[in-house]
Amino acid sequence: MSGNAFGQRLLQLRVQAGRTQEQQADAINTVSGRGTMTRREISRYETGQNIPTNHTITHIAIACGLPPDQLKQEAAAARADRRKSSAREEQELIDMRRRTILAGPAIGAAAASEPWARLAHALTKESRLDSHSVAALTERAGALHVSENHLTAQQLQRNVVTHLDTITDALACSHTHQSELSIAAGETAALAGWIAWDLGNHQAAHSYYQVTLDCARAAGHPQLRALALTYASYGASAPARRIELLAEAATYVRGPGNAAAAAWIHGRHAEEMAAVGETTSALRALDRARVAYEYADPMVEQAWVQFMSPARMDALALSVLGQLAHPELEEVAAAATRRLGGELSDAGVVILGDLATALLRGSDNEQGVHVARKFATAAAARPNTMGRVRALAIAGHLPDREHELAAQLRELAA
Secondary structure (H helix, E strand, O other): OOHHHHHHHHHHHHHHOOOOHHHHHHHHHHHHOOOOOOHHHHHHHHOOOOOOOHHHHHHHHHHOOOOHHHHHHHHHHHHHHHHHHHHHHHHHHHHHHHHHHHHHHHOOHHHHHOOOHHHHOOOOOOOOOOHHHHHHHHHHHHHHHHHOOOOOHHHHHHHHHHHHHHHHHHHHHOOOOHHHHHHHHHHHHHHHHHHHHHOOOHHHHHHHHHHHHHHHHHHOOHHHHHHHHHHHHHHOOOHHHHHHHHHHHHOOOOOOOOHHHHHHHHHHHHHHHHHOOOHHHHHHHHHHHHHHHHOOOOOOOOHHHOOOOHHHHHHHHHHHHHHHOOOOHHHHHHHHHHHHOOOHHHOOHHHHHHHHHHHHHOOOHHHHHHHHHHHHHHHHHOOOHHHHHHHHHHHOOOOHHHHHHHHHHHHHHO
């Protein structure tokens, strides 16, 4: 069932109940007891723009006198159909961009039969870009990495894909700035891959990371290889493979100017070693990450390391120490709480999730529950794969009295 077909199904149920959209929203609010459903949201559901969560579908079904499981099955089919359609479209775009980036100025008008022929007709023997234009494109690539801190994956996706198309066009018609543009293209493709992974499209993520590796080779830029490999480590299915990718990535960020990237990669390595119970190796990797971060200046290193704020470094440490139930956990959690201050909901889903888990593991249940609630709000607003993993972990450590919050987190993780 497509999203539009499911929307028509919801419309049919409302019409059968003899309600306007506003009355339908009121009926659902009566069932849920929350009062958050609006006529506008009903409209989005019925036009196929959004598909309700299972939690909301339960309330809709009850309000319409229908068994919830039946409606949930129909919604699941609609989501699956939407994911397949989105994945096909995105893969076609990725393939087109990769061919264009790799072909560069060698593409000719004879390629007009290809879907990327629009680029072929724009090619010349001379560069159409001056150094100021190239600088603007590369700065934009860096700014997109920074904007990940405050935009959801869905909000960021369109901006990233549009910029990748722009750089692809520039690469096709520029002969004097290939290295700079290839690096910017690789940075943007890596971010596109991360977004695709966050949205559950793992095949597209893999293809984007491959494009990043292609750009790294074309530009002779090893740091790009490190970026692609570290992002890819999140999606690798086997722990041994994740550790292997991170070990390789670390070899590409040695030397001056790479401290922030090295801190991130060593921190990720520590996380994965902790996950498989390698305590000594995990703590050594965390020490390497901390030492590297002392020398880091994310604002002047690679554009993509600007996300490595002190709070992100705290999150990595909390993740490692929490998995190991290490005695240092409570001290680090307290310092991280002070660093975040009162703006917890703006600090990012991953940071909040690791902090909440650490506080709950460290027996500070009251503060842990407080942060867990902030996390639940942030995770609902910024749904992503890493947030779902952390939602499940937090739910498993909540006190028994917080059964409603645990249920909410499990639903976010589903």
